[in-house]
Amino acid sequence: MYILGIDTATDVGSVAINENNILRGEVKINKRFAQSRNLVQAVGFLMKSLEIKSEQLGGIAISIGPGSYTGLRIGLSIAKALAYSWEKPLLAVNSLDSLACLGQGRTELICPVIRFRKNEYYHAFYSDNRTEIQRQSDYSVSLFPEILQDVNVNLFLAGVLQQSDLDFVLNGELKNRVVYFPERYPTAFWVAYLGAKNLAKGITENVNTVTPFYMHDFPL
Incomplete structure (x- = not known):
């Protein structure tokens, strides 16, 4: 099909x-x-x-x-x-669920990120249970350092980062625990x-009522 x-x-x-x-x-x-x-x-x-x-x-x-x-x-x-x-x-x-699929087969905690504005990113945490990718957290919007501050396990990070946040990953204290999958949309x-x-599963949408999942008010 x-x-x-x-x-x-x-x-x-x-x-x-x-x-x-x-x-x-x-x-x-x-x-x-x-x-x-x-x-x-x-x-x-x-x-x-x-x-x-x-x-x-x-x-x-x-x-x-x-x-x-x-x-x-x-x-x-x-x-x-x-x-x-x-x-x-x-x-x-x-969109975060689809980006998380890049982590199929990974043993690390999976974190897809999509940039919102400035240093803020949409994100969520997932794991691969060998049959499917399962979300382990709510969808959130956070400054990039805040996303990582409570992570105490190895992390598979997927998404496009601005340079300052990329430097934070590659050169910071977490560099040995973060696998970064770069420039992935x-x-x-x-x-x-x-x-x-x-x-x-029989999950479909009504074309007359479905709306985008914005998560946030329109930025100024």
């Missing part, structure tokens, strides 16, 4: 097709220069290249946040339109991957 995944939570957007947990194709877009029509064109290009028709899709998976306010609005509006017009289930996936493949799991 094919699942179309769409991710617009960060500066790098993407669309992907997942078939039974296998990536069939993915297109990435630098969202700083992209508009909604670019995302629609990327979906069309990907499906045409893979010779997949809309009726072959099992669902539309979309990252609903946290992340870029504008990106989340654009991505969700397009996913809702596609799900409605193609009569497909809409599958909502948390959430991707549409993992959105589709988790969306397929939601679909198998």
Whole structure:
């Protein structure tokens, strides 16, 4: 079964097709220069290249946040339109959950981070129990040093850090306990991957009522 995944939570957007947990194709877009029509064109290009028709899709998976306010609005509006017009289930996936999937197979505590503003990041903690990635904490927004201050185990850190926070990891007291997976953004493949799991559990969204998961008021 094919699942179309769409991710617009960060500066790098993407669309992907997942078939039974296998990536069939993915297109990435630098969202700083992209508009909604670019995302629609990327979906069309990907499906045409893979010779997949809309009726072959099992669902539309979309990252609903946290992340870029504008990106989340654009991505969700397009996913809702596609799900409605193609009569497909809409599958909502948390952006931190999808980024945490980069830690599959890791034994360390997994911490995905998505930048909010200045030195603040959205984050949560996860662990791999060998069958799935499980969240071990609430979703939060914190200054970067605060994320690490109570961590007393080895940590797998995934996400894009600004330079001062990267220096804090690489040169600070925790450098021997933190594995940093650099320059990694959430991707549409993992959105589709988790969306397929939601679909198998019967978890779908109402296109008329689903909203982005902002977690925070709009920044000034």
